[in-house]
Amino acid sequence: MRHQRGTSYLAIMLAVVGFAFMAKVAIAVWGPYFEDRMINSQIREQLVSAPKNISPAGFVKEMDKRFNMNMIDIKFSDIAQVNNDNGLRVEKNYEIRKPFLLNIDIVLKFEKSFDQSSVQAK
Numbered sequence: 001m002r003h004q005r006g007t008s009y010l011a012i013m014l015a016v017v018g019f020a021f022m023a024k025v026a027i028a029v030w031g032p033y034f035e036d037r038m039i040n041s042q043i044r045e046q047l048v049s050a051p052k053n054i055s056p057a058g059f060v061k062e063m064d065k066r067f068n069m070n071m072i073d074i075k076f077s078d079i080a081q082v083n084n085d086n087g088l089r090v091e092k093n094y095e096i097r098k099p100f101l102l103n104i105d106i107v108l109k110f111e112k113s114f115d116q117s118s119v120q121a122k
Contacts, residue, residue, distance in 0.1 A: 028106055032096045036110045042066045043090055047119040056082035088116035
């Protein structure tokens, strides 16, 4: 019994540093993922409410209005391409770089495609 001492100060310090590192990763990644989910929901809602014959330029204009109302600081034309071949189709493809630690950045890449006919069918 007298040789058992419990956790050392070094082990406790390493656990605290590990927890702090994981918290920093979670905080750095949470914002962009949350914003991407908002962007996806705004695209889906606009595809559902838009008429079938909306032009790609009209769709982009409406999406910029939605982004402005929801305080999303990205221009829709910078992250997505809209075409009207066989129905309205939106291709979202962009990446975000977040400074993480000293000269280390986290790069988050978001890709998704939406089709008006399949979104309206749901």
